[in-house]
Amino acid sequence: MVPYRLEMQAKAAVVGHKNLYDFWGDDLYREVMDDSRVLINLASKEYSKCIEKYLQPEDRYITCIFGEMEGGKIVQKGVYAKMARGEMVCFLAGIHANEPEQIKAFNWSGYHFDETRSSDTDYVFIRTEIPGKRLSGIEV
Numbered sequence: 001m002v003p004y005r006l007e008m009q010a011k012a013a014v015v016g017h018k019n020l021y022d023f024w025g026d027d028l029y030r031e032v033m034d035d036s037r038v039l040i041n042l043a044s045k046e047y048s049k050c051i052e053k054y055l056q057p058e059d060r061y062i063t064c065i066f067g068e069m070e071g072g073k074i075v076q077k078g079v080y081a082k083m084a085r086g087e088m089v090c091f092l093a094g095i096h097a098n099e100p101e102q103i104k105a106f107n108w109s110g111y112h113f114d115e116t117r118s119s120d121t122d123y124v125f126i127r128t129e130i131p132g133k134r135l136s137g138i139e140v
Contacts, residue, residue: 029054
């Protein structure tokens with residue numbers, strides 16, 4: 001199998017740098033941040049680390065969390081969270097979103113915005129239903 005993605009955590013030296021985080025420096029941050037100073041984070045932790053360390057006090061950085069409740073805790077299931085992040089991109093593009101508050105209307109595959117678990121920096125989407133399955137004690 002041939003690797004198909006950049007592994008940011010790979011220890012390989014890149015043109016005199018110890019890893020890809022070091023290689024990219026603040027270039028990625030400068031590329032994605034615009035005059036609005038708002039950045040919606042739909043990346044995995046591995047990739048969001050490239051941006052987070054360069055955030056400035058005037059930046060608004062909102063991370064979207066997609067999870068299910070298990071034992072009173074939010075649990076993110078990798079493949080479902082990845083699919084939800086992709087669907088969020090499609091949703092935001094489809095409505096031509098230009099304000100962070102528009103993100104809260106996202107509703108896909110049982111995920112919905114959870115105001116009580118969210119904050120100014122973390123928008124939490126909890127999946128409470130999957131057709132034909134049972135989540136959070138609710139039969140669907």
